[in-house]
Amino acid sequence: MKVDKYILVTRDGWQQLQDGALTEVPAWPTLSGTALVVTDFEEAPIACWRFDGGKPAYARPMIEKRARNEGLVDGVSHVVLHRTLAVHGGFQSFHSLVGIEFWQRLQQWAQQQKDHCMLLPLGALLSDGLRQGQARVLCLGRSLHCFGHGEAGLFHANANAIGRSPADLQTAVRVLQGLVRNELARGIEGPVEWVQLLAADAGLEDQLLAQWNEVSPLPAQLVPVSHYAGAEGEVRSSLPALRRRLAMRSMLNPWLDRVAWWSENLVGGLAAVVAVVALGLGGLGLYAHLQARQEHERSAQAQRELQTLEARIEAANQQDIPAGFAPVADFAHKLGDGALYDPLPMLAALKAAAGKEIVIRRLRLEATAERERSFRVDGLTSTGNVDALSGFLAQLRSAGWSASPLEPSEAGPRAFSYRLIATPGRRG
Numbered sequence: 077m078k079v080d081k082y083i084l085v086t087r088d089g090w091q092q093l094q095d096g097a098l099t100e101v102p103a104w105p106t107l108s109g110t111a112l113v114v115t116d117f118e119e120a121p122i123a124c125w126r127f128d129g130g131k132p133a134y135a136r137p138m139i140e141k142r143a144r145n146e147g148l149v150d151g152v153s154h155v156v157l158h159r160t161l162a163v164h165g166g167f168q169s170f171h172s173l174v175g176i177e178f179w180q181r182l183q184q185w186a187q188q189q190k191d192h193c194m195l196l197p198l199g200a201l202l203s204d205g206l207r208q209g210q211a212r213v214l215c216l217g218r219s220l221h222c223f224g225h226g227e228a229g230l231f232h233a234n235a236n237a238i239g240r241s242p243a244d245l246q247t248a249v250r251v252l253q254g255l256v257r258n259e260l261a262r263g264i265e266g267p268v269e270w271v272q273l274l275a276a277d278a279g280l281e282d283q284l285l286a287q288w289n290e291v292s293p294l295p296a297q298l299v300p301v302s303h304y305a306g307a308e309g310e311v312r313s314s315l316p317a318l319r320r321r322l323a324m325r326s327m328l329n330p331w332l333d334r335v336a337w338w339s340e341n342l343v344g345g346l347a348a349v350v351a352v353v354a355l356g357l358g359g360l361g362l363y364a365h366l367q368a369r370q371e372h373e374r375s376a377q378a379q380r381e382l383q384t385l386e387a388r389i390e391a392a393n394q395q396d397i398p399a400g401f402a403p404v405a406d407f408a409h410k411l412g413d414g415a416l417y418d419p420l421p422m423l424a425a426l427k428a429a430a431g432k433e434i435v436i437r438r439l440r441l442e443a444t445a446e447r448e449r450s451f452r453v454d455g456l457t458s459t460g461n462v463d464a465l466s467g468f469l470a471q472l473r474s475a476g477w478s479a480s481p482l483e484p485s486e487a488g489p490r491a492f493s494y495r496l497i498a499t500p501g502r503r504g
Contacts, residue, residue, distance in 0.1 A: 078340065080191075082315050084274055086116055088217060091274065093313060098274075104181075107189050110337070112146075112319065114273075115182065116198040117156075117174040121148050122221070124170045124232035132160040132167045143173050152176040154326065158199035161230050168230045170223065172199050182352070186329060192337045195328035201271065205321030211260060212269040213252070213296060216286065220248050222256045225264030226271030230355040231256065249287045260294045267297040275301070377437040382488070389435045389456060416498045417441055417449045426446055427454060429471035433457060433464035438485070442495075451477075451496040454485045465492065470497065 082092035083101070092101045108325040116122075121143075130138055134156040143149045156172040186193040202214050202223040211224030223230075233255035237248035258446040260268070270288070289295045299314040327334050419441055424438050438454040457465050470481050477496045484491035 077320065078110055079112045079194075081107070081111045082313075083107075083111055083113045084115075084315075085113060086216060087119060093302075093304055093315065096304055098304040100307075104185050106193065107193060110192040110194075111189070112194050112196060112315075113186070114196045114198060114201065114315065115171055116216070118178055119219075120172050120174045120178075120234070122172045122199050122234070124168065124223070124230050126163070126166065126168050126229070128166040130166055132162055132169070135160055135167065135169045135171070139169055139171055139173070147329070149173050149175075156197050156199065158197065158326070159203045159230065161225075163229050170199060170203055170230050171233060172197055180202050183328070192333065192340075193329075194337060196322065196326060197328060198323065199314075200326035201273070201318055204323050204326050205318070206269075209263055209265040211256075211264045211294075212270070212271060213288070214271040215274060215281065216273045218245070218248070220252045222252055222268075224256070224259060224264055224268075226259050228259070228313045229294070231259040232296070236490040242283060245280065245284055246287045249284050250291055253288060253292045260292070264294060266294040267339045268292075268294055270296040270298045272298065272301055272312055273315060276306060276308065277314055278310065281312070360454075383488075385486075385488070386435075386456075386458065387440065391438060417451065419451075422451055422496075424476075425472070425475055428473070430455070431468070433459050433461055434468045448497075452482065452493065453496060454491070454493045455491070456486075456488070457490045460490050469494070 081092055084091045084093075084236075090101045090103050090105070092099050125139065125142065127135075127138055127142075135157055138156045140149075140153065143153065154174045154176055156174055157169060158172065159170040161168045182195060183265055189470040198214075198216070198221075202212055202221055206212055206223070206225055208225045211222060211226075214221045214223075218240060219234060220236075221232070221234045223232045225231075233252060235248040235255065236251040268288075270285050272281050285296060285298060300317040301312040301314050302316045304311045304313065324334050324338050327337075329337075419439060423439055426439060430436055435456045435458055436453065437456060438452075440452045440454075441449065442452050443449050472479055476499050478499050479494045479496055482493040482495055484493045
């Protein structure tokens, strides 16, 4: 998700991270470009509570009622839910209690910016992207927070150092570790994530991490940091690395603004997908074109071969019956019942039944070992019309011949071969 600058709004003022530099900016500035604003809501109370009875859907009014009863807020407040978890007999909530005046001014200021100004609560940096069995520690100035999801559910604790000296901060680390030691031992699979939100003294921050690893049975590992040039030296921040794990629902902006910001970040990815699909379709189209061209060439070759074959058939049909065939025909007439298989009348009957769409290529008198006679007729349908061939066979049946299909003597979809046998009772 595209972000031009980060702005941290804390007790130390408004601090901006942009183009590798840390700068101080006045409160409620007019921004240029997209911004991600992280705020602790003027150190608003942040807590993890359990409610026996009720449902997560009613978490906000239940949290506000409990906060009033315990005197945690004065006047009207706004409940920011970071996470809820349904548990046996009730639910848990991880939330912040924000003063209504600061909440309304923050929303109005964000709406006045020309570009996307996304608002992110500190609690979201603590909880977003964590699964069950994970925990995270966040360091910001004199405040340290720990949040996790263990076997018993959600847990949170925080410790504030009295001052900013190394001894004060190391004491706060030991206090925080003592508060969550039991929770870390129940279902947290290390290492704990260690977040440096804004570390002006890298050496001191490394000492705090070493202090945690010294006193805690569960070690911590530093979340990757980005480096910025500050007025008093180099500053480190894990905010850019955490941004990639943020959920869109954690933003405090109206949902239309969140969708608009999210959709803009899809443009680059969608453009790449469209380009890949276009290349794929182009390659598929070229392949289909080549295949169609080859098929057209094969069809043209088959057409030329068919025309040559039809010319040969036509020439054969124009030829007269050979003179040497007369003795064979005379012999057939003298065979009594064998006169049924007289080739001359059979040839005439075939030509009468063939019509214009059937071409007779060959008529042959055959006899089996049992001296059973039959005719074999080979031919072609000039147009490939199945109805013409059916009509041809129907006329032969009406003339007293039974037709059995044979393997065609020539290749091609239009070739056919049949064995013709005189039906019982037929006379020549």
